[in-house]
Amino acid sequence: MPCLKRFDLLIEAFADIAPKHPDWTLRIYGAGPEKGPLQQLIEKHGLGAQAALLGVVSPIEPEFAKASVVASASNAESFGMTLVEAMRCGVPVVSTNCPLGPAEIIRDGVDGRLVPVGDRQALSTALADLIADEPGHRRMGRAARRAAHRYDPERIVDTYEDLFAELATTRKTRARQRSKARSRAMAARLVRRLGGR
Template identity: 35%
Template sequence: MHGVTQPATVLGRPIRVLLMLTSLHGGGAERVAVHLLNQLDPKRFDVRMGLLRKAGPYLEHVEDMDRLLVAPDGEEHFNYDGPNSAQYAPGKLIGSAVRAPLAFRRMVKEARPDVAMSFLKGTNLLAWLALMGLGEERPRWIAREGNNVLAVVEEEAPNPLIKRTSLRLTRRAYRRADAVLANSSDMAEGLVRDLELDPAKMRMINNPIDLAGIAAAKDEPIPGAPARPYILTAGRLEYQKGHEVLIRAFAASGVWRTHALVILGKGSRLGELHRLAAQLGIGEYVRFIGFVGNPYAWMARADLFVLPSRWEGFPTVAAEALACGAPLLMTDCSFGPRDVIEPGVSGELVPVDNEIALSAAIAQLIADPERRARMRTAGLKRVKRFAVDAMVDNYARLFAEMAPERVAAD
């Protein structure tokens, strides 16, 4: 691996690592997992990925399918796509509380990892249950969090009792982890505070950005692009992402007279957002494209990339937009935007849920191409710190640190 000077092994063999996810649907977490599966040095790490469902757009990026462990009957029992609140339907709860931990437990027994890393709150809770009572067979466990836990609990819980229960279980689970990994600096601080964690267990690694892959993909053609210049956003069409605030801000800004608003992504709020754009009289200028395999070509041609999220963990899509040369406007949400940009230099921040401030910033930036050009140059320089090789090296160090009885080979 680049930058790693001491290969680590366990008792003279590669360190076994198991990455635990529900599926390869989603965004930043799934990309990170695939990067690690593909790029960790096989002489040092024997990496497997455990999935409850063999599904999701990032499957096509997995280079060795033999490294996947998949739960049987996953499509029947573990279809968790959609808004978080849907997980509290009785059938989902039964699947989560009983079948899913057993499935992960079988994967642990098969892979016999030295280190297991689970991704995001729901999977972290399942991993906690799966690892209970394993004794000497239990691997060292890293609970990786990539989102604002308090905001997720608030959104997903259908009533106060479930909210309190969910938060209590989350605290208990994360305290049992051997390490808790955040993907932004302010998230690491927030997790220690909100979940009352031991600061000594906290680690932080920003999400990796595949700069070479983005450079190769960003100049590809984009069929269906609007005939006029456009502002772009990308993300799941769910409450967290704040698309309705952006649509209202776009309407109020007057920028629709010269630009389209292009929205990449799919989700449960598609119909609602369509109706809102029509009600505001800008329906013909708002384009809902859905999921695209190459968002980078869209980013590279955008006059402005806007991320109106109510909360994040590390907004990977924003860093990818920087890598494409898109000027960046984000809400100052918890967590991650201030890791991605230096406000006022490589991007701009506005308050969360403030369509007046967002509208004004959109109008000002579109009216000032020289300012956008300066942001573009600064953004391309800043995003180099998130290069995938450096981030994978950081994970290699973490896995070597966490592996029991590790020895360094010369």
């Protein structure tokens, strides 16, 4: 069963562009049982000098800060904190538009790129476009840094505090609405019972 992170797809997409960009490298971080097959895929495409499996690195932000582009080929993400961390470092992200995350974080063409899930050609094209467009790539990185501030802890805390304050303020109103809804449902059941006699 393929890994949800789809590092295999990322290697395949990079293999499409590596010959035209021999000064670019692919660094894959993480660990798991796919390491052997991924290394074989790197060797199969002759990417030994341009691609490396670097294992787990923590914290990851210093590695992102060294990158020109961060890519995610995942089939699924819970939210995509990795994307936010990369953007916070001023790095544009190319990501699959998988459920629950990337499209909520990345504005396609503004602070990153979104491509269809599992689409090797779209992934390699998006990467190649960013590599070829240095001014656009830098502009997108600056936009990514600004956009990442939406997820600063202070802003998230403020959002939750506002939500809790609103819930506390509307608590009695919501309780009355629930009580009315229950009363209407009970009355409807009683009418149905009486109508059935």
